[in-house]
Amino acid sequence: MSNGKLVYFWLPDTAGGGYTFFNRYYFSQLDREGAVIDERFNSGGQAADYVIDYLRKPLNSYWALRDGEDYRQPFGTMPGPKVMIVNEYAGSGGDHLPYMFRRSQIGPLIGKRTWGGLVGIGGTPQLMDGGAVTAPNFAFYTPEGKWEIENHGVAPDIEVEMDPAAWRAGRDPQLEKAVEVLLDELKKHPRPPQPKRPPFPNYHNGKAQAVRQ
Numbered sequence: 001m002s003n004g005k006l007v008y009f010w011l012p013d014t015a016g017g018g019y020t021f022f023n024r025y026y027f028s029q030l031d032r033e034g035a036v037i038d039e040r041f042n043s044g045g046q047a048a049d050y051v052i053d054y055l056r057k058p059l060n061s062y063w064a065l066r067d068g069e070d071y072r073q074p075f076g077t078m079p080g081p082k083v084m085i086v087n088e089y090a091g092s093g094g095d096h097l098p099y100m101f102r103r104s105q106i107g108p109l110i111g112k113r114t115w116g117g118l119v120g121i122g123g124t125p126q127l128m129d130g131g132a133v134t135a136p137n138f139a140f141y142t143p144e145g146k147w148e149i150e151n152h153g154v155a156p157d158i159e160v161e162m163d164p165a166a167w168r169a170g171r172d173p174q175l176e177k178a179v180e181v182l183l184d185e186l187k188k189h190p191r192p193p194q195p196k197r198p199p200f201p202n203y204h205n206g207k208a209q210a211v212r213q
Contacts, residue, residue, distance in 0.1 A: 014093030015045025044092025091115030
């Protein structure tokens with residue numbers, strides 16, 4: 001859909017599966033110009049600030065290797081626009097992830113409002129029959145001191161229905177909109193090309209400036 005310009009990866013949860021998918025598919029595509037993060041049907045887990053930290057990393061510098069291609073620093077930096085697709089079947093950690101994405105101003109949310117089940121459980125005593133008991137153990141509120149997300153969810157910036165007829169025809173309207181938004185953004189603000197490695201300074205001709213300590 002983007003002719004290879006965009007990263008796409010899905011996060012099935014914010015636990016082991018989500019971290020595995022993120023590590024496998026994000027870091028292998030850092031040469032792309034933008035990213036679609038699909039967290040629809042995210043079943044939750046933990047607060048995935050690890051993912052958010054990488055998505056918002058600013059480009060600080062380049063490093064020239066003696067042998068091999070130059071690379072960006074911090075590692076994992078991918079300059080370019082990013083969007084996250086959400087739907088009503090993403091909850092718990094799947095609520096918190098788009099909340100952090102928006103709060104960090106990484107990019108817009110596209111799709112439908114998330115489930116609104118951001119309540120933590122912990123300590124699940126086992127029963128004699130092999131079952132377990134869970135109870136709400138911790139609740140979310142914002143740095144501004146407001147109770148949010150629980151029983152409401154996180155609303156998208158661009159609402160797109162998953163039309164059943166389009167889905168049966170093999171289309172994904174929410175993904176199509178995400179790609180459209182990113183490609184439009186790249187037309188308006190193309191990613192600057194990586195600068196060429198400058199000539200190495202010659203410290204033996206008396207013209208190079210001394211490095212200040």
